Amino acid sequence: MVPQVARQRRFDIHLTDGGGRLEAAWVGPPPEESPTLVLLHEGLGCVDLWRDVPQRMAAATGYGVLVYSRLGYGRSDPCALPRPIRFMHDEGLIVLPLVLRAAGIREHILVGHSDGGSIALIHAGRVPGPGLKGVVTLAAHVFCEDLTCRSIEDARQRYLEGDLKSRLAVYHGDNTDCAFWGWNDVWLHPEFKRWNIEEFLPTITVPVLAIQGEADPYGTTAQVDAIRRQTGGPVTVAMVPDCGHAPHLEKKALVTAAVADFVATLHAVRGSLASR
Numbered sequence: 001m002v003p004q005v006a007r008q009r010r011f012d013i014h015l016t017d018g019g020g021r022l023e024a025a026w027v028g029p030p031p032e033e034s035p036t037l038v039l040l041h042e043g044l045g046c047v048d049l050w051r052d053v054p055q056r057m058a059a060a061t062g063y064g065v066l067v068y069s070r071l072g073y074g075r076s077d078p079c080a081l082p083r084p085i086r087f088m089h090d091e092g093l094i095v096l097p098l099v100l101r102a103a104g105i106r107e108h109i110l111v112g113h114s115d116g117g118s119i120a121l122i123h124a125g126r127v128p129g130p131g132l133k134g135v136v137t138l139a140a141h142v143f144c145e146d147l148t149c150r151s152i153e154d155a156r157q158r159y160l161e162g163d164l165k166s167r168l169a170v171y172h173g174d175n176t177d178c179a180f181w182g183w184n185d186v187w188l189h190p191e192f193k194r195w196n197i198e199e200f201l202p203t204i205t206v207p208v209l210a211i212q213g214e215a216d217p218y219g220t221t222a223q224v225d226a227i228r229r230q231t232g233g234p235v236t237v238a239m240v241p242d243c244g245h246a247p248h249l250e251k252k253a254l255v256t257a258a259v260a261d262f263v264a265t266l267h268a269v270r271g272s273l274a275s276r
Contacts, residue, residue: 008054013068013102015095020077022099023047024068028058035107035133037259038100039067040116042139042246043183046074048171053248053256057111060260066103070095072178074171081178083186085195088115092122100129107131109263113138113248114218115183118197121227124208125200134266136209136259139216139245142226143196144187151217152187159184201230208235209262211255213243236262 013022025047028034037057039050046069054065070091072079084090096119100108108131112120117140124135141148158164159180169176186192208231210224221239228235238258240247248255 013099015098015102019095019098020071020079022068022071022077023075024066024103025054026064026066027054028062028064030064031104031106031108034062034064035109036064036066036105037061038105038108038110039065040096040110040112040119041067041069041073042114042116043187044168044179045069045113045116046076046171046179048074051249053252056252056256057259060256061263063109063263066105068099072175072182074175074179075173076175078175078178079182081182081185082189083182085186085189085191087182087186088118088197089122092119093127096123097127097129100131105129105131107133109134109136109266111136111138111259112140114140114245116140118142121204121208122197122200124206125197125203128204128206132206134207134209134262135204136211136262137227138211138248138255139213139219140210140223140227141219142198142201142223144193145220145222147220148218149188149193152184156184156188198226198230201227202232204231205233207233207262207266209238209258210235211238211240211247211258213240213245213247213250215243216245218245 009026011024013024047067050067054067058065069076071077110120117137120135124132172179210227212224224237228237240251243250
């Protein structure tokens with residue numbers, strides 16, 4: 001059972017210069033009272049597809065939790081298609097700083113799933129604000145693998161011929177086609193084979209927790225191995241047995257505990273430095 005925390009508060013984030021409106025939700029204490037976990041969703045995700053993860057993480061850590069849907073997802077404004085090959089670069093370098101500023105985020109940890117994990121790594125390696133204290137990745141990608149493309153091609157067939165479209169429509173509504181094709185088309189574009197964000201890893205200096213399911217159909221252990229070898233700051237890798245691409249949903253208790261331990265370690269390190 002999840003301990004009781006403040007109910008989820010819904011609001012909108014308006015990006016500057018006419019960038020559009022993002023749906024967002026908040027759980028737990030505000031940024032002036034506590035650090036914040038900022039959750040970045042996967043390529044087909046949105047606020048509601050995190051399910052009860054924000055509540056669980058807020059209860060386990062005592063942190064506030066901010067979650068938002070990127071343009072073209074959930075109840076956010078739609079976006080133009082096709083997405084550019086560098087769309088995750090744009091999200092990490094341009095959009096995420098705007099979101100953090102608009103939401104008044106101070107000390108924070110980025111928690112990114114799949115594409116969201118890649119966005120977190122790009123941001124941490126190039127434009128981290130002074131409040132960034134750590135990064136948690138859940139099945140993040142740092143380069144494109146054949147396995148990933150095969151699974152994304154399978155998702156295309158399930159969208160066209162199966163029930164995937166109707167299941168996604170529950171969460172994305174009018175954005176369903178935008179969300180799916182914006183993700184699927186760019187990942188299967190021939191030029192995306194060369195997509196790679198390893199250049200951002202050496203300049204990440206905050207601690208990183210990299211979590212991946214051992215049976216992830218969208219990525220091999222080569223992804224977390226690259227994060228472990230190349231990241232400039234300390235990295236902890238957690239491989240989750242009997243788990244696919246969504247460890248935070250498939251192994252909720254284990255992942256929630258791992259994130260809580262990571263947060264506690266950061267507190268301990270900060271406290272040790274402050275006492276010197």
